[in-house]
Amino acid sequence: MADIIVKNRVQIDLEQGYLDHIVELANLPSGTILLLFHDHGIGDRNGGTIPKSLIKYNTSMAVFNLYPTDPWDCWVMLSKEVCDRKEQYPAFFTYLFGHEFGHAHICLTDVRSHIHSCLIDMFIRDASEGKITANYVSPHEMLFDQFGIYIAERIFSRSKLNNELEKLLNEPNRRDYNRLAMMISLPGTNILNNLKNKLVSISKPYKDKFIELCKQHIVDMKGNSIASEIDDLESLFN
Secondary structure, three states, X not given: OOEEEEEEOOOOOOOOOHHXXXXXXXXXXXXXXXXXXXXXXXXXXXXXXXXXXXXXXXXXXXXXXXXXXXXXXXXXXXXXXXXXXXXXXXXXXXXXXXXHHHHHHHHHXXXXXXXXXXXXXXXXXXXXXXXXXXXXXXXXXXXXXXXHHHHHHHHOOXXXXXXXXXXXXXXXXXXXXXXXXXXOOOOOOOOOOOHHHHHHHHHHHHHHHHHHHHHHHHHHOOOOOHHHHOOOHHHHHO
């Protein structure tokens, strides 16, 4: 069971037992997670997760300098915009929470798959020549959506979550409209152990171009690329 260090900068109301219930359902492996309810936005993202071993590739994000002395293995954060809507959409907030804990689970157990998923986010559009354009249909994002759904529907209910999703779909100009619409029929799951094979399945058809783009990024970033963590990029597809 993971240890959780909570940094509640936005002073979000965490009902008694709520966080413990999420942690129990997530069944996180051993390690220390620094959980930040942020009092600022984080770009166009609802949340973010990163293992400590890869923090050097995110030095531009000042948020990672907030707690330099805290011991942690994985950082999970939720944005102020998300936290501010917890009371209105508690099941959706819990899904987002669970989604990030899905990322954390992989970060703590299989960092190579986490790196592969990051590289897919970065390069699959160009590697596939536009055949794959939306990150949310990538296997890791879909799997972590399912993991978040699994947690939300057990703390609340599936009907409660879907009711909130339908309300969110009625809001104008939602950039995540297609993702939310897909989620209404997406089944929840707590099974995360087949991610590696799913990552290979989506990226292997474009392997040569994918590897080329990874290598070029290493050159462009003068070695400061997450792709440089993989000594043999070909091995990602084995």
